[in-house]
Amino acid sequence: MRPAMYGxxxxxxxxxxxxxxxxxxxxxxxxxxxxxxxxxxxxxxxLNTNESALFTLTEAIKAxxxxxxxxxxxxxxxRLPGLQAAMREYIEQELGAQLWIxxxxxx
Numbered sequence: 001m002r003p004a005m006y007g008x009x010x011x012x013x014x015x016x017x018x019x020x021x022x023x024x025x026x027x028x029x030x031x032x033x034x035x036x037x038x039x040x041x042x043x044x045x046x047l048n049t050n051e052s053a054l055f056t057l058t059e060a061i062k063a064x065x066x067x068x069x070x071x072x073x074x075x076x077x078x079r080l081p082g083l084q085a086a087m088r089e090y091i092e093q094e095l096g097a098q099l100w101i102x103x104x105x106x107x
Contacts (some may be wrong), residue, residue, distance in 0.1 A: 005032045005068040005100070007042035010076040028070050029100045036070055042056050045076075061095050073103035 007028040011021060025042050028094050032039040041060070043053040054077075060066065069091055071077065077087035 001038055002038040003068060004040045004064070004066045005037035006057060006060060006066050007032070007039055008045070008053065008076060009042060009072055010045040010053075011047070018043055020068055022058060024072050027072060027102055031100070032070055035100065037070075038069070039063045039065065058095060061091075067097045067102060069097050069101065070100040075103075 001075070006031050007025070009021070018089060021044060029039045043057040043060070045053040061069070068105070074084040074088065080082050088099055091097050
C-alpha cells in the first residue's frame, strides 16, 4: 500500500475556475503517483471564503499522521519569498511533514 499524501493549492481571486482546479489536481495526483504516493485529499484555498484550507490541512496532518504534502509551487502558499520559506519551515519543522513541490520537478 502506498503512503498517503495531501495536496494544497490556492486558486485565483475568484476561486471559481473549475478548469484551473481540475488541471492542478490532476498534476498533483500524477506527481504523487510517480513518486510512489497515494494523493488522499487536496485542500483548496479560495480567497473569497471565510474558511482556511491551510488551517484544515494542518489539522488533518495532526489528526491523521500523514507526513507528505504536495503543492504546485511555493507561490500557492504566498507571493513573498520570506512567507514561502516560513510556510515551508512550518510544514517541515513544526508539523514534521515532507513538502513536495511540483514546479521544477523532473518529469
